[in-house]
Each structure stands twice: as C-alpha cells, then as structure tokens.
Amino acid sequence: MSADTIDRKNTGLMTGMLVVGGVIAVVTFAIVAFALLTRGHAAFNMDANVAWGLPIATYVYFALMSSGLTLIAALAMVFGFKQYYPLIKRAIWLAIVTLVAGLAVLAMELGHTFRMLWAIPLNLQIESAMFWMGVFYLLDLIFMAWKFHMMERGDWTSWLSRQLGIASFIAVLLAAGTLALVFGMMGMRPFWFDPTLPVWFYATAALSGVAALVFFTHLSYGMNRSRMPEALRMDVEGPLPKLFLSLAGITLVLFLSRMTTGLYANAPEVNVVWSEYLLASAWFHFAVWGGILLPFVLLLARGMRNAPGVQMLAAILVLVGIFIERLYFVVGGQVVPLFKGTWERGLVEYAPSPMEWVLTVMGIALVFALYALGERLFNLSDSPMAFAGDESVRGRQATVSS
Amino acid sequence: MAKWGMVIDLDKCTGCQACTTACGMENDTLPGENWQDVLFYTEGEYPSGQMKWLPRPCMQCEDPSCVHVCPTRATYKDPDAGGIVFIDWDKCIGCKYCMIACPYGVRFFADEAPLVEPDLKEVFPGSGGQLWDPPGQSPDQDPRRGIGVQPKGVVSKCTFCYHRVSKAPEGVPDLDEDDPDLVDYVPACVRTCPPKARFFGDLDNPDSNVNKLIANKKGIRLKDHTGNRPQVYYLGAGAGIPAFQPKS
Numbered sequence: 284m285s286a287d288t289i290d291r292k293n294t295g296l297m298t299g300m301l302v303v304g305g306v307i308a309v310v311t312f313a314i315v316a317f318a319l320l321t322r323g324h325a326a327f328n329m330d331a332n333v334a335w336g337l338p339i340a341t342y343v344y345f346a347l348m349s350s351g352l353t354l355i356a357a358l359a360m361v362f363g364f365k366q367y368y369p370l371i372k373r374a375i376w377l378a379i380v381t382l383v384a385g386l387a388v389l390a391m392e393l394g395h396t397f398r399m400l401w402a403i404p405l406n407l408q409i410e411s412a413m414f415w416m417g418v419f420y421l422l423d424l425i426f427m428a429w430k431f432h433m434m435e436r437g438d439w440t441s442w443l444s445r446q447l448g449i450a451s452f453i454a455v456l457l458a459a460g461t462l463a464l465v466f467g468m469m470g471m472r473p474f475w476f477d478p479t480l481p482v483w484f485y486a487t488a489a490l491s492g493v494a495a496l497v498f499f500t501h502l503s504y505g506m507n508r509s510r511m512p513e514a515l516r517m518d519v520e521g522p523l524p525k526l527f528l529s530l531a532g533i534t535l536v537l538f539l540s541r542m543t544t545g546l547y548a549n550a551p552e553v554n555v556v557w558s559e560y561l562l563a564s565a566w567f568h569f570a571v572w573g574g575i576l577l578p579f580v581l582l583l584a585r586g587m588r589n590a591p592g593v594q595m596l597a598a599i600l601v602l603v604g605i606f607i608e609r610l611y612f613v614v615g616g617q618v619v620p621l622f623k624g625t626w627e628r629g630l631v632e633y634a635p636s637p638m639e640w641v642l643t644v645m646g647i648a649l650v651f652a653l654y655a656l657g658e659r660l661f662n663l664s665d666s667p668m669a670f671a672g673d674e675s676v677r678g679r680q681a682t683v684s685s
Numbered sequence: 686m687a688k689w690g691m692v693i694d695l696d697k698c699t700g701c702q703a704c705t706t707a708c709g710m711e712n713d714t715l716p717g718e719n720w721q722d723v724l725f726y727t728e729g730e731y732p733s734g735q736m737k738w739l740p741r742p743c744m745q746c747e748d749p750s751c752v753h754v755c756p757t758r759a760t761y762k763d764p765d766a767g768g769i770v771f772i773d774w775d776k777c778i779g780c781k782y783c784m785i786a787c788p789y790g791v792r793f794f795a796d797e798a799p800l801v802e803p804d805l806k807e808v809f810p811g812s813g814g815q816l817w818d819p820p821g822q823s824p825d826q827d828p829r830r831g832i833g834v835q836p837k838g839v840v841s842k843c844t845f846c847y848h849r850v851s852k853a854p855e856g857v858p859d860l861d862e863d864d865p866d867l868v869d870y871v872p873a874c875v876r877t878c879p880p881k882a883r884f885f886g887d888l889d890n891p892d893s894n895v896n897k898l899i900a901n902k903k904g905i906r907l908k909d910h911t912g913n914r915p916q917v918y919y920l921g922a923g924a925g926i927p928a929f930q931p932k933s
Binding site for chain 2: 324325327329332335393395396398399402408410412414417470472616617620622623
C-alpha cells in the first residue's frame with residue numbers, strides 16, 4: 284500500500300478516540316480485574332438460576348456483530364457484488380475488532396480463563412457446541428486477519444486472497460451457527476430450544492454488522508460524505524442503506540414470527556417468558572420497536588435513506604436495540620427456574636451488577652480504541668477500485684443511479 | 686462394578702431437611718449451595734390445593750446432558766465409580782454451560798454473591814485456592830472428582846458422597862445405614878434421614894433392595910422425557926414437579 288492512499292484527514296478525531304477509548308478500556312479492565320481478584324465472581328450478580336448474565340450477552344452481541352460484518356464483506360469477497368468492495372476492508376477490520384472485544388469480555392467472565400487454553404485443546408470434547416464455537420471463531424479470526432493482511436498489501440483478487448475470503452465466510456457461518464446452537468440445542472430450556480435459531484442469529488448478526496459499518500464509516504468522515512472517496516461515497520448513498528433496510532425488514536419479520544410462536548405456546552417456559560418478562564419490559568419494547576421497526580421505517584423512503592443523519596440515527600438505534608435484545612435473549616432462557624415448579628413464586632430476578640456494566644463498557648471502549656487504531660494505521664476505505672481509475676467509478680455511478 | 690442408585694420414598698419423607706444439613710456438613714458446602722435440597726411447592730388451588738415437597742440430590746443421570754456440553758470434559762461420568770457424575774476441578778474453566786444444561790438445576794457455582802448472610806467466605810477466608818476454610822473441614826480431598834472444599838471459579842455438585850461410598854466392600858448389593866458393617870460408607874443424606882425415606886444400592890445387582898423397591902413400589906424417574914435417565918428413583922404418591930406458574 285502506498286502512503287498516498289491512506290486517508291489522513293481525520294487523524295485528529297481518530298487519535299482522540301484512540302486515546303480516550305484506550306484509557307477507558309485500561310481503566311475499566313483494571314477495575315474489573317481488581318474486583319475479581321478481591322471479591323471473586325461475587326462481583327457479578329449471576330447465580331445458580333441465572334448462570335449467564337450481562338457478560339455473556341455482551342460477548343454474544345460483539346461476536347455476532349463480528350459475524351455480521353464478515354457476512355456483509357462476503358457479498359464482495361465471495362458472491363462477487365463488486366459495489367461492496369469499498370466497504371469490506373473497514374468491515375473486516377471492524378469484525379476483527381469486535382470479535383477481540385467480545386472474547387476479552389468472555390475471558391473476564393470465565394472462572395478460569397487461562398486453564399481454557401490447554402483444557403479445551405487437550406480434551407477435545409467434540410460433543411459440545413461450545414467446543415465447536417471456539418474452534419470456528421478461532422478459525423474465523425485467523426482467516427479474517429490473514430485476509431486483511433492481504434488486502435493491506437493490495438492483493439484483493441489473487442487465488443489465495445479469494446480463497447481466504449471464502450474460508451472466512453464459511454468459518455463465520457459455522458461460528459455464528461454453533462454459537463446459536465449453544466443455546467438452540469438445549470432441550471431443557473424451551474425458550475432457546477430451536478433448530479432454526481442460527482437463522483435468527485444470522486439475520487440479527489448481519490443487521491448489527493451493517494449498523495456498525497454505517498456508524499463507523501460516518502464517524503470516520505465526520506458525517507461528511509464529500510470527504511469520502513468516490514467509490515465509498517457511492518456505496519453509502521446506494522447499496523449500503525438498501526442492504527440496511529433489507530436486513531431490518533428481514534429481522535422484523537423473523538421477530539414477529541418468534542414473538543407469535545412464543546405467545547401462542549402453552550409451555551410456561553416459553554409463554555411466560557414472552558408475556559411476563561420480554562413484553563412486560565419497556566426496555567424490550569424499545570429494543571424491538573425502536574431498535575428494529577423504527578430504523579426500518581426511517582430507511583423506507585429513498586430520500587431519508589440516503590441522508591447521513593438518518594443513517595446514523597438508524598444505526599445507533601439498531602446498535603442499542605440489538606444489545607438490549609441480546610441481554611433479554613440470554614437471560615430469558617433462564618428466568619423460569621429449572622425443576623423448581625411452584626417453589627419459585629415468580630420469575631427469577633436478575634439485574635446486572637455495576638461490575639458487569641463496567642465490563643461491558645470495557646468491551647465498548649476496546650472496540651472504539653481498536654477501530655481508531657485501525658484508522659490511524661491503515662486506509663480502511665481502500666478498495667481495488669482505487670487503482671482502477673475514474674472511468675470504472677463513473678461506470679458504477681451510472682449503474683447505481685439506474 | 687456397581688451402578689449406584691438412590692431411591693427416595695416420598696410417602697415417608699417428612700421434608701425435615703436433615704439430609705440437606707447433613708450434606709452441607711459432610712461436603713463443606715457454603716450455606717445456600719445445597720447440593721442436596723428439599724423443594725417445597727404447592728400444586729393446584731383451593732379447595733384442592735396441595736402442599737408438597739421433594740428431596741432433590743444430583744440425579745447422576747445415565748446419559749447426562751451436563752457431560753455432553755462440557756467443553757473440557759471436566760464433567761464426566763465414571764462407570765468405574767458406580768456411574769457417578771463428577772467434576773474435575775482441575776479442568777473446569779467455570780463456563781457454567783453444565784449449569785445451563787442440567788434439567789434438574791443441581792449444579793452450583795459457589796464463587797458468587799452469598800446466598801445467606803453472613804458471608805462465610807469473609808468469616809472464614811479461604812486459603813490455598815479454597816473458597817473458604819470451614820471449621821472442622823473434612824479430610825477427604827479429591828479435586829479430580831470434585832470432592833472437598835470448592836475452589837474458586839469452578840462448578841460443584843453432589844457426588845453421592847463418593848469419598849464414603851468408594852470405601853465400601855466390593856459387591857455389596859446395598860449400603861444400609863442399619864448395617865453396622867456398612868454404615869460408614871452410606872451417603873450422608875441417606876444415613877441421616879430420620880424416617881428412613883432414602884435407600885442406596887447397586888442398580889446392576891438384581892438382589893439389591895433398591896431394585897426390589899423400584900419394582901414392587903413402582904419407582905419412577907423425574908423428567909424422564911429429557912432422556913437423561915436418572916439413577917435416582919422416587920416412590921410414593923405425587924412424585925413430580927408441577928409446572929411453573931408465577932404468583933401475582
């Protein structure tokens with residue numbers, strides 16, 4: 284990569300984000316680490332009834348966001364939709380960053396993180412979905428890092444580069460799918476038990492991924508499209524918001540199907556969770572109607588859809604909404620206590636502890652800091668079209684406007 | 686090798702919780718982390734409402750879902766140890782997936798906020814990796830079977846008091862607390878049960894009393910539809926847990 288392809292117009296903002304994000308990440312890590320060393324996992328509010336709480340929900344949120352970003356990048360890397368090329372380098376970097384943040388949060392949640400490094404590979408429990416989730420996300424991370432390295436060297440279309448793109452896509456399908464099945468295969472947890480859960484995870488992963496891509500792309504250019512490279516600007520004005528709209532619509536349909544099925548079910552582990560936990564919460568209503576429906580409506584009209592402010596608003600709504608949905612999904616599978624019957628008077632009450640929120644802030648700060656680092660070190664708006672000259676861009680302009 | 690099983694007669698159980706207390710003392714569990722518990726619940730409504738209770742140890746399932754999900758094989762079923770399901774505390778990473786997967790809710794992560802005040806982890810601070818140093822701590826320690834005081838960051842569960850059962854003479858059909866030669870090998874909850882509602886023996890031995898009880902008194906396993914196939918059987922009327930119903 285030549286130095287003149289690096290976009291250095293926004294280094295001030297990115298430097299500030301890197302410093303502030305880095306400081307917050309380090310401070311929050313220190314706070315959580317100190318709490319874990321002094322109080323153990325009593326610093327968290329999980330117990331025998333709710334074994335997985337906010338930290339797992341945060342991990343799922345970031346891991347699936349990463350998967351969604353790779354799925355979007357696959358549109359160009361695998362399926363040949365070349366109009367998405369200007370987006371994929373940023374998408375892959377964000378996918379790496381969000382996966383690292385998710386894994387960092389997960390590492391702080393486990394009882395023995397370092398033991399995992401030898402206990403999982405040496406014992407090879409291939410019956411466990413969690414084992415495969417780890418294998419596939421590790422492969423996903425390796426392939427993405429390798430693919431990014433090749434793009435950074437300007438190699439977008441060699442045989443090896445294309446194979447790496449395909450490998451990333453397959454790895455991410457398997458990774459997000461097995462993450463879904465970590466929940467979906469639990470027959471004793473009817474709220475989660477669903478062989479089609481990977482479909483829901485793919486859809487919401489892609490939605491949160493496209494929202495993250497829109498958010499960070501606009502952030503990098505200070506909401507000013509005129510500062511974007513021509514090819515990227517055309518994407519932001521056409522294919523990207525259309526993709527955003529489509530994914531919001533797909534997610535909305537899938538959600539309505541899940542909600543209807545859940546409310547129709549007689550089993551209290553499903554019905555009661557929907558009626559008295561999810562839909563009884565104003566936060567959950569905000570997550571669905573504000574975080575999925577409203578963005579869908581905002582993006583429906585072409586004029587609105589192409590406005591940077593509307594795109595940014597829709598992206599923020601989705602990012603917040605899907606986060607809330609992840610928390611309610613993870614906890615929802617546990618609020619009806621197992622094998623307690625009427626011994627429990629009500630749904631299990633769980634609210635994340637302050638330390639759990641600090642851990643989530645650590646993950647968010649890590650994403651901002653590492654993204655800014657990427658903007659400082661690399662030209663994330665790079666694409667093979669940058670070398671193809673203005674003529675091809677003009678040709679695409681004509682295609683997009685038609 | 687024996688296949689250890691437990692039979693609990695609900696027509697005899699008085700719900701006194703002596704088993705729960707004995708288990709806690711025998712296994713040095715923190716208050717509230719009840720490997721063995723008695724669940725109290727109601728079934729139905731006035732005028733036919735019933736008050737019920739159910740003693741609940743680990744079911745030591747024949748096909749335990751907790752074993753399948755454990756990514757490190759820390760949870761394992763040992764056919765050479767009577768088919769008891771153990772947790773190797775040296776392998777457990779504290780992911781808690783087994784707690785999610787156990788249909789009976791009998792797994793515990795004691796490294797959590799205290800369930801009962803005062804917090805005994807502060808009153809008797811742990812040393813050597815133990816969560817706490819209980820006074821009169823049991824000398825039996827076998828971390829590879831999850832026996833002893835629970836360390837930090839791992840999951841724990843009932844072991845059918847394997848540290849006692851494993852010392853029983855080879856080939857005995859039952860471990861009966863009324864037999865002076867065997868009383869020291871009987872699990873704590875069985876030995877302490879005042880109405881003698883619990884029985885412990887070899888499910889693979891056709892002459893064992895537990896097999897006779899299961900056959901003659903129509904023993905059942907709970908949540909059998911999950912396919913886990915417990916090695917704990919219940920006798921008497923009303924074995925089962927009514928469906929969850931939130932109370933307003």
